[in-house]
Amino acid sequence: MERTILMADGQSFYASIEKAAHPECRGKPVAVGDPTRRSGIILAACPVAKERGVTTAERVGEALAKCPDLVVIRPRMQTYISVSLLITEIFESFTDQVEPYSIDEQFLDVTGSLALFGSAERIARLIQTRVQLSTGVCARVGIGPNKILAKMATDNFAKREPGGISELSRANIEEKLxxxxxxxxxxxxxxxxxxxxxxxxxxxxxxxxxxxxxxxxxxxxxxxxxxxxxxxxxxxxxNGIDPSPVVSGMRSQIKIINHGRALKWQTYRTFADIEPLMLELLIEVCRRARRYGYMGRVVAVAAAETDGQRSSGFGRQMTLPRPTYLEHELSSVVRSLFLTHWKGLPLTHLHITLTDLSRDECYQLDLFEDRSRLIRREKTVDAIKERFGATAVIRASSLAPTAQAFERAVQIGGHFA
Ligand SMILES: [Mg+2]
Incomplete structure (x- = not known):
């Protein structure tokens, strides 16, 4: 099947971001580098500076010699990374297949989005407008039937042509490329x-x-x-041949969320001893999942048990009918996994893992239960804990003698305050 791939490149990326952040520099030549070191390197130059002969990777001193009124601004890498992620989010409103290639270049597979948006050119123009409005960066977009042609369309044509959009196709590669x-x-x-x-x-x-x-x-x-x-x-x-797919989710995607604890076996003998702690571990897994914005479809329980002479352990998982990070949906599964495989010996270790993660932007609704409301409720509790401390709101079960919520809160306070 023919695919439609876009490669979007941010023009003078660092310099454009700084220009947007410094409106007083409008129309002036701007470059990013260390203004206090003339022997330092120019990391990026805006188009005005480039017209005046400033080039990327030359010395700050050389650039200033050519262009004495050059405004040299110190780089802020963390900001550039944030803007790059913001641009990824803009692209993700057109397709879920976005692959960052460098800090200012990303591939988009828009094959499945054409019916919705019209054409690749139209998507390219919409992208240019939205990126410009929200970041001040001018995007140049190459279009092709695969990544290699989209990339060469960007580098050889879109970057050099006034509209900033260009296409390489099977039909025009011979005459154009x-x-x-x-x-x-x-x-x-x-x-x-x-x-x-x-x-x-x-x-x-x-x-x-x-x-x-x-x-x-x-x-x-x-x-x-x-x-x-x-x-x-x-x-x-x-020849413009490239079967490699656009691989989305390259940006530090989380694959697993887990939480566990080593335990004093003398304390955790009966299920009544174990259950409050199990619930606390699960609540922590769910809280982290909500914070990262991922729901999981596979939950696993691992435990080690001993009576001082015999030791054993198990690790079992279960696939849920739908992804979740709701505590009550997961707690019944965790509970039954544990009770099915536990041999009944005192516990020395308990671990809960959530995998097969997917973003929580869309999730399955339920006819009989208002899941959106439950999610809002759990996120509200998260926000209260974030603001007022981990023990600001707790389950009644955390009052049990074998629970650890209070003890942990004090320990963490003691270790890391
Ligand atoms: Mg660029």
């Missing part, structure tokens, strides 16, 4: 350009038009036998 010199091909730098020149290959089309076997032979003759994989890669790139 192939006449370009080889160094404009993705992943080809100076050294490779020289190799290709020696092989008589000067344009991207020179590589694309060669039969793959012949190209491999020429590469081998120049670069040795181990060059076959590289040859295949360059040949596919020149």
């Amino acid at each position: 192939w006449p370009l010199p080889v160094h404009r091909m993705f992943m080809v730098a100076g050294r490779m350009t020289a190799h290709f020149a020696r092989m008589g290959l000067h344009t991207i089309g020179d590589i694309a038009r060669l039969e793959l076997g012949e190209f491999k032979r020429r590469m081998r003759a120049r670069m040795g036998r181990q060059s076959d994989i590289q040859a295949e890669y360059y040949w596919q790139t020149a």
